[in-house]
Amino acid sequence: MKKITIAIDGFSSCGKSTMAKDLAHEIGYIYIDSGAMYRAVTLYCIENGLFEGKSIDLEVLGRRINDINISFELDAETGRPRTRLNGKDVEDRIRTMEVSSRVSIIAAIGFVREALVAQQQAMGKEKGIVMDGRDIGTTVFPDAELKIFVTASAEIRAERRYKELQEKGEKADFAEILANVKERDRIDQTRTVSPLRQAEDAILLDNSNLSLSEQKAWLLEQYHKIAAL
Numbered sequence: 225m226k227k228i229t230i231a232i233d234g235f236s237s238c239g240k241s242t243m244a245k246d247l248a249h250e251i252g253y254i255y256i257d258s259g260a261m262y263r264a265v266t267l268y269c270i271e272n273g274l275f276e277g278k279s280i281d282l283e284v285l286g287r288r289i290n291d292i293n294i295s296f297e298l299d300a301e302t303g304r305p306r307t308r309l310n311g312k313d314v315e316d317r318i319r320t321m322e323v324s325s326r327v328s329i330i331a332a333i334g335f336v337r338e339a340l341v342a343q344q345q346a347m348g349k350e351k352g353i354v355m356d357g358r359d360i361g362t363t364v365f366p367d368a369e370l371k372i373f374v375t376a377s378a379e380i381r382a383e384r385r386y387k388e389l390q391e392k393g394e395k396a397d398f399a400e401i402l403a404n405v406k407e408r409d410r411i412d413q414t415r416t417v418s419p420l421r422q423a424e425d426a427i428l429l430d431n432s433n434l435s436l437s438e439q440k441a442w443l444l445e446q447y448h449k450i451a452a453l
């Protein structure tokens with residue numbers, strides 16, 4: 225089997241991370257959650273007072289962007305990666321509604337994207353990587369051998385996110401989550417830098433009515449088809 229690059233893009237909360245993580249684990253590849261990187265920069269901005277309402281101090285962020293260090297460390301217990309920001313574990317803090325509702329603002333800033341895309345490309349230099357996000361197949365790895373574009377209805381995605389937050393014991397309001405999912409779709413698709421779109425050579429996967437195991441089997445089949453060539 226040859227080592228390939230796998231790009232998984234799509235709308236928020238459609239289970240991209242879970243499928244990408246499971247696939248990487250199954251085939252022994254590195255898994256990188258690029259959304260976690262945008263979330264970590266957002267958390268940095270919140271914690272360092274760079275937000276004023278919905279606007280951001282671009283000058284200070286521009287000066288500090290190269291000092292924001294994001295890395296991943298495997299959790300020995302779960303075997304899943306945990307995000308670190310300047311050496312500190314921030315995995316739980318980057319998943320809160322506070323970060324979710326502001327991350328699109330950060331992800332629309334050109335110099336933030338440039339810095340993170342460069343880091344992502346460096347992580348994938350040796351191939352053998354599964355990366356999920358919004359612009360992986362279009363901008364980060366346009367030459368990826370396997371590109372998947374995932375989608376599901378906004379209601380189904382909001383329901384999944386609602387259950388996830390409830391399971392973690394976080395306060396969850398379905399209407400608020402649904403509005404957040406739709407708003408993020410809108411911002412992700414209409415931003416000027418690297419908007420979310422399906423790469424021409426990506427395979428479309430609508431997982432609204434697929435179980436996790438059906439999806440996993442489908443994904444493995446796509447991988448084997450290409451890696452065996």
Ligand code: DC
Pocket residue numbers: 236237258259260262263327328331356357358359360408412
């Ligand atoms: O996948 P996620 O919900 O954790 O992503 C968080 C945000 O980051 C989302 O609003 C879109 C943005 N993002 C992006 O613009 N480009 C990526 N490659 C990954 C995420």
